[in-house]
Amino acid sequence: MRVTINQIKEMKQKGEIISMLTAYDYVTAKIVDEAGIPLILVGDSLGMVVLGYESTIPVTIEEMLHHTKAVVRGTKKAMIIGDMPFMTYHVSIEDALRNAARFIQEAGTQAVKLEGGVTVAENVRRIVDCGIPVMGHIGLTPQSIHQFGGHKIQGRTPEVASRLLEDARALEEAGAFAVVMETVPAPLAALITKKINIPTIGIGAGIGCDGQVQVINDILGSYTDFVPKHAKQYARLVDIMSSAIAEYHSEVQSGKFPTEAQSFSMDESVLAGLD
Ligand code: KIV
Numbered sequence: 001m002r003v004t005i006n007q008i009k010e011m012k013q014k015g016e017i018i019s020m021l022t023a024y025d026y027v028t029a030k031i032v033d034e035a036g037i038p039l040i041l042v043g044d045s046l047g048m049v050v051l052g053y054e055s056t057i058p059v060t061i062e063e064m065l066h067h068t069k070a071v072v073r074g075t076k077k078a079m080i081i082g083d084m085p086f087m088t089y090h091v092s093i094e095d096a097l098r099n100a101a102r103f104i105q106e107a108g109t110q111a112v113k114l115e116g117g118v119t120v121a122e123n124v125r126r127i128v129d130c131g132i133p134v135m136g137h138i139g140l141t142p143q144s145i146h147q148f149g150g151h152k153i154q155g156r157t158p159e160v161a162s163r164l165l166e167d168a169r170a171l172e173e174a175g176a177f178a179v180v181m182e183t184v185p186a187p188l189a190a191l192i193t194k195k196i197n198i199p200t201i202g203i204g205a206g207i208g209c210d211g212q213v214q215v216i217n218d219i220l221g222s223y224t225d226f227v228p229k230h231a232k233q234y235a236r237l238v239d240i241m242s243s244a245i246a247e248y249h250s251e252v253q254s255g256k257f258p259t260e261a262q263s264f265s266m267d268e269s270v271l272a273g274l275d
Helices: 005-014 026-034 061-073 093-107 118-129 142-148 158-174 186-195 216-220 237-254 268-272
Strands: 018-022 039-042 079-083 111-113 134-139 178-182 200-203 211-214
Touching (some): 026 061, 061 093, 093 118, 118 158, 134 158, 158 178
Parallel strands (some): 111 134
16 A cells, blocks of 8 residues: 555654655666655656756656656555646646646556646646645746746745745645645745645755655766755765776776676587588
């Protein structure tokens, strides 16, 4: 049985800190699941850290579904959350419902995530009413990067701080089971966390949230084009990969690889019979 939204909500009530990570492929998802992480997000960060786009905006729903299916196949316990890409939940409620349903029905996720607060609350309510759990996402929402004018901290002015609180409340009222807060000053994130009853999951939002999420490539050091300030590198996979690949390349060129250990023998008589 996979983690449920009730268990996640109970974690807030019990004061248990919620851990969440992204994953985009079968192998990585399996490792994250086996580590006991209860929430796995197939984020649209896929576009940057896996597909090499400059932002998350070009990511399509087909690309998301393709990777989400692999993550679902690699996991048994975690709740898998599919990230709805840019413009798949804004145009109309019908569109939002149809696209949210694709994550559940085609890819096999247990929930979807979408960006925005008050402005998407009505769509969140309709999706939830159809039986699809929704995680909200407020603060520095990367799909609105052009509107923000870059990766800017959100909530340092009284207007934006109070808008973020309103957004969080609107999502709770609409039935979201949790809300991601991205790049929000720690004291504001802590205050919002106290004022709403659903769990807040922070990324660059300090220690006062109910949980934390990170892009897995950032914490593993496997995507180095841009390392956000909020990410801690627990490894430098890029270095391990570079040195292994360089060693392979050099051993192939020098004839050191493959050895007998990586080769297959056969009965010499078969060869003798060949012209
Ligand atoms: O796309 C993503 O990975 C996300 C997380 C950063 C929360 O939305």
